[in-house]
Amino acid sequence: MKKIALHWQILIGLVLGVVYGLMFGSTVNYISWMGDLFIQALKMIIVPLIITSIVSGVANIGSGGNFGRLFTKTFSYYVITSTFAILAGLLFVNLIKPGVGADINLVQSVDGFAAKSQSFQDTLMGIIPSNIFEAMVNGKMLSIIFYTMLFGYFITRIESKHKDLLTNIFNSGFDVMMKITLFIIKFTPIGVFALSAKLMATQDNPLGTFQSLGLYMVTVVLALAFHGVIVLPIILRFVAKVSPLKHFKALSGPLLTAFSTSSSNATLPYTIEAVEENSGVSNKITSFTLPLGATINMDGTALYEGIAVMFIAQAYGIHLDILQQLIIVVTALLASIGAAAVPMAGLVMMTIILSAVGLPLEGIALILPVDRILDMCRTTVNVWSDSTAAVTIAKSEGETLKV
Ligand code: ASP
Numbered sequence: 579m580k581k582i583a584l585h586w587q588i589l590i591g592l593v594l595g596v597v598y599g600l601m602f603g604s605t606v607n608y609i610s611w612m613g614d615l616f617i618q619a620l621k622m623i624i625v626p627l628i629i630t631s632i633v634s635g636v637a638n639i640g641s642g643g644n645f646g647r648l649f650t651k652t653f654s655y656y657v658i659t660s661t662f663a664i665l666a667g668l669l670f671v672n673l674i675k676p677g678v679g680a681d682i683n684l685v686q687s688v689d690g691f692a693a694k695s696q697s698f699q700d701t702l703m704g705i706i707p708s709n710i711f712e713a714m715v716n717g718k719m720l721s722i723i724f725y726t727m728l729f730g731y732f733i734t735r736i737e738s739k740h741k742d743l744l745t746n747i748f749n750s751g752f753d754v755m756m757k758i759t760l761f762i763i764k765f766t767p768i769g770v771f772a773l774s775a776k777l778m779a780t781q782d783n784p785l786g787t788f789q790s791l792g793l794y795m796v797t798v799v800l801a802l803a804f805h806g807v808i809v810l811p812i813i814l815r816f817v818a819k820v821s822p823l824k825h826f827k828a829l830s831g832p833l834l835t836a837f838s839t840s841s842s843n844a845t846l847p848y849t850i851e852a853v854e855e856n857s858g859v860s861n862k863i864t865s866f867t868l869p870l871g872a873t874i875n876m877d878g879t880a881l882y883e884g885i886a887v888m889f890i891a892q893a894y895g896i897h898l899d900i901l902q903q904l905i906i907v908v909t910a911l912l913a914s915i916g917a918a919a920v921p922m923a924g925l926v927m928m929t930i931i932l933s934a935v936g937l938p939l940e941g942i943a944l945i946l947p948v949d950r951i952l953d954m955c956r957t958t959v960n961v962w963s964d965s966t967a968a969v970t971i972a973k974s975e976g977e978t979l980k981v
Pocket of ligand 1: 840841842843876878917918919920921922923924925953957960
């Protein structure tokens with residue numbers, strides 16, 4: 579019998595999970611442990627994967643003396659596409675105006691949000707860790723990335739005997755991590771089944787909230803679709819000169835995983851595997867661009883932040899002029915860079931933008947009921963954007979790809 583491809587298995591898991599959650603919600607505790615274990619397994623591999631991947635990536639790039647150039651190129655690409663995403667979001671929210679006349683009685687409690695949010699200063703200061711082990715234990719990705727890039731870069735600056743030894747060790751470590759990843763990936767359909775069942779079972783009155791926030795959701799989804807289906811494919815077609823459709827097919831597994839886990843970090847192992855194996859990008863490029871992208875390149879989140887803030891302003895009847903919308907562009911970009919690649923991180927970062935334009939933090943309560951669902955959509959766009967960056971940069975470095 580022909581084996582069903584993984585992305586179909588994941589899709590089947592997702593659909594069965596939704597049906598199970600809606601029909602047998604009260605028994606969801608019997609199966610939710612499978613989703614929890616799956617997420618734990620993904621979290622287990624993420625820090626060692628990022629460390630081995632970035633050190634080996636940077637050491638391999640750095641040997642050719644290309645690190646600075648590649649870093650600048652990658653970073654610029656991330657900033658440009660995220661800005662495009664925010665502009666698309668602002669365009670749609672200004673056209674559709676989903677918040678005008680919205681029912682603000684839906685308000686839930688937002689206790690704890692202000693406490694959870696960080697200032698930009700904290701985020702920036704945190705990039706250089708005072709204790710790298712503490713950063714690793716707490717999964718502080720920006721610090722880990724900064725340190726591992728430094729480590730990888732300076733490997734290339736030592737005596738070649740030691741350089742080769744360390745490069746080999748990290749290359750081998752990365753290979754092992756990818757093998758573990760492939761092993762865990764096999765369990766995705768089961769994990770996705772349990773996660774989506776739990777999500778459905780724990781939404782109180784999903785249809786009711788969807789109705790009152792329907793237009794807001796439509797705006798977010800339309801803008802995400804515009805960015806993911808039009809803007810990024812245009813870059814793939816005309817800048818990278820590859821087939822967007824082929825690349826999309828190559829990425830179907832990671833995209834479905836992003837959708838069901840709502841975490842770019844948890845999806846990172848899949849993204850690396852698919853961009854290398856299916857799209858044909860070299861390990862040298864993926865091992866550097868993708869972990870960096872998962873952490874700082876969040877087009878979907880950036881777009882979402884812009885729409886959400888405008889929606890809240892509209893709901894409160896507050897007019898934001900062009901200058902204030904410009905502040906939204908800049909702060910949404912920074913918030914998306916600073917947001918952790920985990921579920922609902924984007925919502926926490928919104929406090930920063932709301933304060934920047936002087937809106938009440940309670941506004942977050944308005945969008946809270948549907949955030950989890952929209953998180954699934956924006957995370958999918960985040961991962962899609964990371965993968966398009968890897969492809970575009972690989973092509974610009976003269977690589978021959980499979981897409
Ligand atoms: N969940 C998103 C991600 O992991 C971040 C966010 O909440 O927007 O990419």
